[in-house]
Amino acid sequence: MAEPTHGLGGLKYDPAKRTRAPEWNVFAALVLIVLIFEVLNRLNGGSFLFNMRDNVDALFNQQRLDIMILQVAIIGVIALGVTQVIIIGGIDLSSGSVVGATAMIVMSFAQTALVNGNPNPKAIFGDWAMDLPVIVPIVVGLACGLFAGLLNGLLIAYTRIPPFIATLGVMVSARGAARWWSNGQPVSFPTESYGKLANGDLLGTLTFGTLSWEGQNPAVIFVVLAVLFHCIMVYTVYGKRSYAIGSNEAAARMSGINVDRHKVLVYTIAGLLAAVAAILLTSKNLTAQAGMGVMYELDAIAMAVIGGVSLAGGRGSILGTVLGAAIFSVIISGFTSVKLDAYYQEMVKGAIIVGAVALDQWRQRSRLRG
C-alpha cells in the first residue's frame, strides 16, 4: 500500500492517478451480462446461474456451469496463444484447423487394441501403435502443434508474408491434412489412461479427494496455463518484447530486439497451445473427427478481442482474454438458456465480434484525439 510519493521536477507522482486497468471494465461487462441473463431467465420463471429444481440439492445450476467451464477451458487454451499472437501485431487463423489435424494424429497414437474383446474397428496403425503409454500421444500431439506453429512463424518472420495470409494457408492445409489422415473417417477408442486426461480429476487426486469434482481437468489445465502465461507476459522479457513488437515493430528492431526470432517463438507457442486444446478435446470426446475445431480460431480471436486485446497489437492481457472467454461463453449459454434459436446464436456471435473490434477502433481513435 505504502507506495511513496515521488517528487519529480516539481510534479508529484500520485499512485491514485494511475489509469484504471481496462480489465476492470471487461469484468464489469461480464457481471452485467450475467445479471441480464439472470433477469431474463427469472422473467420466464427459471434461473441462469442458480439451481431451481427442488429435487436437486445444489446452489448453482451445475449442468450449465459445467458446459460453460468446459467451453471456456478448451477454446480458452487456444485463446491464450492467440492473445500473444495478436499482442505482437499478428493474427492466427490456423488454430482451429491445427486442432483438427492434431486431434486426428494424436488419437491414432492413443488407440486401444481391444474394444469389448474385439479388435479396434477404427484402428489406424498396426499393433505396434496400440495401447501405447499415454505420454506418447501427448508428445506426438505437442509435436504436431509445434510443427504447425513453427511453420506459421517461419513463414511470417522470414518470407514476410502477412500473418493473415500465411496462417490462412496453414489453416486450409491443416484441415486438408486432418481429412487425408484417415480418409475422412473418425478415429476412436482411446486407451483408458488417455480418456482420463480430460475426464479425470487432477486436483482431487493431488489433494486426496478434498478438491474433487468430475471432469475438472480441462478447467484446471486452463487455469494453470493462464496463470503461467500471465506471469510470462508480465514478468519476463518475453512479454516485454511481445508488447514492444506489437506497439512499434520498427522501434523494437532498432532497439536490437531479434524481432523475427521472437515472432517464430510466439507463433510456436500458439501452435503448442492449440495442440493442448486438441488433446483435451479428443480425450473429452474419446474420438477424433476431421471436422473438429472448425471456427475455433474465430471463437478464440473473439475471446481475446472481447477481453480488450487490440487487433492493432501492443495492448491487451492474458487476464483480459480469460474474462473475454468467460463473457463469450456466458453469452452463448445465455442464449441457449433463453431458448434463442441456434441460427440466431451464430448471427449474434458474429455481431459480437464485429462490435468488439469496432469498440477497439473507437478507443484508438479517441485516444489519438485526446
Next chain:
Amino acid sequence: MSDIILETRGLTKRYGGVHALEDANFILRAGEHVAVVGDNGAGKSTFVRQITAVEQKSAGQVFFEGREVNFEDPLQAREAGIETVFQTLALADDLDVPSNLFLGRELYKFRLGPFSILDRKTMRDRTMDALKTTAVKIPNVDNPIRNMSGGQRQCVAIARTAAFASKLVIMDEPTAALGVQETGQVENIIRGLKERGVPMILISHNLRQVFDLVDRIVVFRRGRIVASLNKDETDGNDIVSYITGVKGLGAEAA
C-alpha cells in the same frame, strides 16, 4: 590522432541506381559537437543510418575509436557505445517509461533465455535517476507513453540516449516536432552532454539551434559533404549558400 572518436572514409550508400550518399569523409574528435545540415534528401539521415548500421553501407569504411568497425545491426553499434535518437521515434507507445528506456537491454533478476525474469524495480529506479540527471519532467513514468505529449515522448527518447550515452550520441532532428519550451528542454540536455564531454552528431534544420549548440558544422548536398566549417568562421548566410549550392560546387574533396 588518438582523440578522433569517429571517422568515415569514402562512406557510400546506393539504393538501386540512386546515390543517396557518396564518398563521405568525416571526422569527429573527442568532446566535439558537430551539426550535420543540408536540404531534404541531401543524405544526412542516410549518413547516420550507415554509421549506426540501421542500413548496411554500399562502400567505404567506418572507424570508431581508432578501429575499423563493421556493425551488423543497430544493437552492435549501441553496444560499442553509439547512442542514437532516430527521426522516427524509436519508442514503443504501449510500454511505460522504464520499459522504453531499457528496451532491448533489459535488466534481469534471473536469466532463462527468452523467459528471463525482469528486474523491474532496478529499472524503474535507474529510470528515475536518468530523468533526474537529464532534468526531464515526466509526471508518471508508470503510464504507457502513448498518453504523453509529443514533447514528453521526445524527452523520453532523448533521456534514453543521454542516460546510456557512453562514447557518442547521434540525434536526428530531435526537436523537429516540438514546441518552444520543449525544444529548450532538449537543448539543455544537449548542453549537459557537452559539459560531460560526450561527443555528439546533431542533424538539424534549425540554424539558430545549430549555431547555439555545436562547435562545427558539416554541410551535405546531393549525397556529398560540401563543407566543414568551424562555428566561429562562418555565419548563417554562408551555411545557407552551401546548402543551396551557391557555394561549394565541386568542393567534395573537403
